[in-house]
Amino acid sequence: xxxxxxxxxxxxxxxxxxxxxxxxxxxxxxxxxxxxxxxxxxxxxxxxxxxxxxxxxxxxxxxxxxxxxxxxxxxxxxxxxxxxxxxxxxxxxxxxxxxxxxxxxxxxxxxxxxxxxxxxxxxxxxxxxxxxxxxxxxxxxxxxxxxxxxxxxxxxxxxxxxxxxxxxxxxxxxxxxxxxxxxxxxxxxxxxxxxxxxxxxxxxxxxxxxxxxxxxxxxxxxxxxxxxxxxxxxxxxxxxxxxxxxxxxxxxxxxxxxxxxxxxxxxxxxxxxxxxxxxxxxxxxxxxxxxxxxxxxxxxxxxxxxxxxxxxxxxxxxxxxxxxxxx
Amino acid sequence: xxxxxxxxxxxxxxxxxxxxxxxxxxxxxxxxxxxxxxxxxxxxxxxxxxxxxxxxxxxxxxxxxxxxxxxxxxxxxxxxxxxxxxxxxxxxxxxxxxxxxxxxxxxxxxxxxxxxxxxxxxxxxxxxxxxxxxxxxxxxxxxxxxxxxxxxxxxxxxxxxxxxxxxxxxxxxxxxxxxxxxxxxxxxxxxxxxxxxxxxxxxxxxxxxxxxxxxxxxxxxxxxxxxxxxxxxxxxxxxxxxxxxxxxxxxxxxxxxxxxxxxxxxxxxxxxxxxxxxxxxxxxxxxxxxxxxxxxxxxxxxxxxxxxxxxxxxxxxxxxxxxxxxxxxxxxxxxxxxxxxxxxxxxxxxxxxxxxxxxxxxxxxxxxxxxxxxxxxxxxxxxxxxxxxxxxxxxxxxxxxxxxxxxxxxxxxxxxxxxxxxxxxxxxxxxxxxxxxxxxxxxxxxxxxxxxxxxxxxxxxxxxxxxxxxxxxxxxxxxxxxxxxxxxxxxxxxxxxxxxxxxxxxxxxxxxxxxxxxxxxxxxxxxxxxxxxxxxxxxxxxxxxxxxxxxxxxxxxxxxxxxxxxxxxxxxxxxxxxxxxxxxxxx
Numbered sequence: 029x030x031x032x033x034x035x036x037x038x039x040x041x042x043x044x045x046x047x048x049x050x051x052x053x054x055x056x057x058x059x060x061x062x063x064x065x066x067x068x069x070x071x072x073x074x075x076x077x078x079x080x081x082x083x084x085x086x087x088x089x090x091x092x093x094x095x096x097x098x099x100x101x102x103x104x105x106x107x108x109x110x111x112x113x114x115x116x117x118x119x120x121x122x123x124x125x126x127x128x129x130x131x132x133x134x135x136x137x138x139x140x141x142x143x144x145x146x147x148x149x150x151x152x153x154x155x156x157x158x159x160x161x162x163x164x165x166x167x168x169x170x171x172x173x174x175x176x177x178x179x180x181x182x183x184x185x186x187x188x189x190x191x192x193x194x195x196x197x198x199x200x201x202x203x204x205x206x207x208x209x210x211x212x213x214x215x216x217x218x219x220x221x222x223x224x225x226x227x228x229x230x231x232x233x234x235x236x237x238x239x240x241x242x243x244x245x246x247x248x249x250x251x252x253x254x255x256x257x258x259x260x261x262x263x264x265x266x267x268x269x270x271x272x273x274x275x276x277x278x279x280x281x282x283x284x285x286x287x288x289x290x291x292x293x294x295x296x297x298x299x300x301x302x303x304x305x306x307x308x309x310x311x312x313x314x315x316x317x318x319x320x321x322x323x324x325x326x327x328x329x330x331x332x333x334x335x336x337x338x339x340x341x342x343x344x345x346x347x348x349x350x351x352x353x354x355x
Numbered sequence: 356x357x358x359x360x361x362x363x364x365x366x367x368x369x370x371x372x373x374x375x376x377x378x379x380x381x382x383x384x385x386x387x388x389x390x391x392x393x394x395x396x397x398x399x400x401x402x403x404x405x406x407x408x409x410x411x412x413x414x415x416x417x418x419x420x421x422x423x424x425x426x427x428x429x430x431x432x433x434x435x436x437x438x439x440x441x442x443x444x445x446x447x448x449x450x451x452x453x454x455x456x457x458x459x460x461x462x463x464x465x466x467x468x469x470x471x472x473x474x475x476x477x478x479x480x481x482x483x484x485x486x487x488x489x490x491x492x493x494x495x496x497x498x499x500x501x502x503x504x505x506x507x508x509x510x511x512x513x514x515x516x517x518x519x520x521x522x523x524x525x526x527x528x529x530x531x532x533x534x535x536x537x538x539x540x541x542x543x544x545x546x547x548x549x550x551x552x553x554x555x556x557x558x559x560x561x562x563x564x565x566x567x568x569x570x571x572x573x574x575x576x577x578x579x580x581x582x583x584x585x586x587x588x589x590x591x592x593x594x595x596x597x598x599x600x601x602x603x604x605x606x607x608x609x610x611x612x613x614x615x616x617x618x619x620x621x622x623x624x625x626x627x628x629x630x631x632x633x634x635x636x637x638x639x640x641x642x643x644x645x646x647x648x649x650x651x652x653x654x655x656x657x658x659x660x661x662x663x664x665x666x667x668x669x670x671x672x673x674x675x676x677x678x679x680x681x682x683x684x685x686x687x688x689x690x691x692x693x694x695x696x697x698x699x700x701x702x703x704x705x706x707x708x709x710x711x712x713x714x715x716x717x718x719x720x721x722x723x724x725x726x727x728x729x730x731x732x733x734x735x736x737x738x739x740x741x742x743x744x745x746x747x748x749x750x751x752x753x754x755x756x757x758x759x760x761x762x763x764x765x766x767x768x769x770x771x772x773x774x775x776x777x778x779x780x781x782x783x784x785x786x787x788x789x790x791x792x793x794x795x796x797x798x799x800x801x802x803x804x805x806x807x808x809x810x811x812x813x814x815x816x817x818x819x820x821x822x823x824x825x826x827x828x829x830x831x832x833x834x835x836x837x838x839x840x841x842x843x844x845x846x847x848x849x850x851x852x853x854x855x856x857x858x859x860x861x862x863x864x865x866x867x868x869x870x871x872x873x874x875x876x877x878x879x880x881x882x883x884x885x886x887x888x889x890x891x892x893x894x895x896x897x898x899x900x901x902x903x904x905x906x907x908x909x910x911x912x913x914x915x916x917x918x919x920x921x922x923x924x925x926x927x928x929x930x931x932x933x934x935x936x937x938x939x940x941x942x
Contacts, residue, residue: 346519347591
């Protein structure tokens with residue numbers, strides 16, 4: 029059988045042609061470096077014990093899902109305009125998703141929706157926003173948590189008594205909702221008299237000062253309900269300094285080390301604790317999921333529970349109260 | 356369903372028509388390709404499954420080795436801690452608290468992973484501790500379970516899984532503790548030595564090893580509490596779940612575990628002193644990645660082999676089918692009537708095709724010969740028929756006969772006229788026989804009888820004749836007008852010139868499958884040299900000439916019935932001639 033040379037040459041040529049294609053393919057696979065996405069978190073405040081835990085959760089998620097996590101926020105929770113500005117800046121930055129804790133329920137709607145319009149998904153944590161365009165809200169059921177404050181307070185002082193409320197910022201969703209829940213709980217107990225409601229602007233010193241004012245103005249006060257970490261610490265300081273620890277009962281909010289110390293020293297009677305770690309973690313996780321086109325739940329309740337001196341060292345509670353720092 | 360079937364059939368037909376699937380080339384190519392595809396699929400699937408199984412096994416065993424190593428390291432670490440605890444225990448004495456305090460401070464100074472070293476007396480009060488701090492009055496050591504356990508089981512090492520250490524005000528570190536109740540030297544008292552470690556060393560031990568990209572190691576104690584987990588806080592707040600129960604229940608070893616559609620290998624290994632368990636989770640995705648690259652390789656190779664096979668099979672099948680196609684083209688020519696073809700065999704490739712070509716050549720040649728034969732035969736037949744026809748209406752014979760009739764009529768021999776005319780009429784009737792070529796032997800004999808009757812009258816009784824036939828033979832058929840030329844010959848060349856009375860005898864007999872006509876005369880006979888040539892003589896076309904008629908009859912018979920039939924002539928000078936005509940029996 030005579031072998032024709034032409035087809036053989038053609039075939040070998042074809043093979044030679046194919047080899048570099050295979051190699052190029054492999055090279056591509058090797059050389060393509062994954063572009064790390066960036067999730068930006070704009071918190072209500074850049075630095076505080078509560079937000080540090082949120083940040084820990086966010087960073088844990090960033091590590092797990094291989095994204096950069098940038099943590100930002102105004103220096104205090106009253107700087108609504110500053111936060112608005114920060115949110116607007118996101119549009120011009122290389123950010124793939126935004127996780128926001130809104131300082132104001134209404135005022136931040138506009139800039140946030142601008143961000144969403146720029147095709148950057150937004151997840152809201154801790155404090156809700158009056159917008160249905162955000163992908164998800166992750167936070168404490170604040171009405172429920174406020175209700176828990178009221179119930180716990182009644183359990184402590186009984187059906188009769190004078191109570192002052194130390195809230196933080198009017199207009200912030202978390203504050204409004206906690207108040208709403210708190211008053212709902214108190215409404216069932218006509219013997220409880222709410223003497224005043226103050227707003228400390230999430231400032232410990234202001235809270236302490238306002239507490240002195242309340243103590244001066246309202247004699248025969250039985251208890252103070254504080255609705256966030258800063259208000260609680262301020263109230264506890266004032267009450268302790270006046271030597272009223274144990275006489276004026278305090279039900280606080282959150283679980284910063286200061287608050288825990290006050291709890292252990294019997295200045296604070298009970299704390300309603302949230303789960304800031306979960307907020308940070310889930311905020312970033314859902315941001316990543318959204319970027320990857322996965323569906324995320326519209327509302328996530330990260331839960332809250334009542335902590336007092338007796339149950340604080342139960343294994344399940346100490347895990348929440350003392351977050352493991354990840355160095 | 357049926358419609359679908361029809362649809363596919365339609366597609367198949369369309370493909371078949373466009374690609375001429377029935378051609379040898381495409382059948383060979385398709386078969387070749389199909390076999391190769393099958394083989395390729397089989398080989399690659401087998402290779403792939405063998406490889407991936409091996410890869411899985413390897414992954415499991417390497418995970419096991421890694422965890423074994425972690426176990427050894429963790430074991431060493433815990434031993435160190437026990438030694439720290441032993442060192443303190445061995446130096447417990449009521450009198451020498453300063454020495455003890457020194458040991459504690461040196462040890463904590465060296466080891467950053469030791470958070471607190473403390474010695475409690477039986478009431479739970481601190482004897483010595485380092486670093487020191489403000490003792491938290493809310494915390495009653497004596498009420499703690501670990502303290503009581505240590506007091507009750509003196510000398511035993513008591514590991515306490517992670518908890519918040521709250522000995523001192525304002526310090527709430529997470530620690531793992533090692534406690535041990537010890538008798539104090541020279542005293543009845545029992546003290547408890549506590550070593551608090553942080554997670555840093557354990558974390559290092561567990562974090563350093565990598566189980567693929569996403570795999571990790573965690574450690575649980577005998578109650579299922581997590582000692583170390585890379586995502587410990589996530590588990591603590593309930594965002595992550597680890598199936599600790601599974602790990603707790605299983606013996607050491609590797610297990611498959613499917614979670615959310617993802618396969619993991621869980622490897623469990625128990626640490627010696629503590630009954631802690633080291634659990635390695637490795638994801639199969641690395642293996643899957645290997646698998647993917649393997650499968651791309653396999654697909655790559657398959658595609659190229661397939662291309663190669665297709666090219667090769669196209670080439671081979673073209674090589675095989677080309678000569679066949681050529682043969683086909685030549686055959687087509689033959690089909691359209693061209694027989695002048697001789698395929699060049701040397702050029703035709705394979706042996707089979709060569710012999711096919713050869714056979715075809717032979718066939719064409721034979722057909723060509725046959726056709727030529729048929730053509731010449733037909734020609735001869737036509738000629739002989741013409742001659743027979745000429746014989747039938749030999750004008751000589753006719754006008755001689757008519758002359759005889761006129762002459763007889765003038766002599767008023769009316770009976771002779773009648774006989775003559777009747778015989779003539781009979782002669783022509785049978786001659787014509789409605790154009791039939793085959794007539795019964797009886798008719799042929801009747802015909803020759805009429806002829807002889809006429810000739811006898813014409814030759815004025817110069818001869819006598821007799822016809823003698825087997826009755827059996829009369830039934831059979833014969834080619835018509837075969838006797839007349841022979842009898843004519845016998846008259847003209849045999850008996851005419853005789854002085855004596857001529858005798859012509861005609862005999863018909865059946866010999867097996869042959870009918871034999873025998874015409875005998877007593878004439879001069881034929882000279883041997885003439886006799887020899889009489890049947891081979893070249894025709895010169897002279898009708899009625901002696902011999903020409905004989906040859907014509909012979910040819911007609913041979914054309915009609917075959918070579919074995921025909922005429923034989925036996926002649927002896929001055930004695931006579933016998934002509935034998937043989938034809939087959941025809942019913």
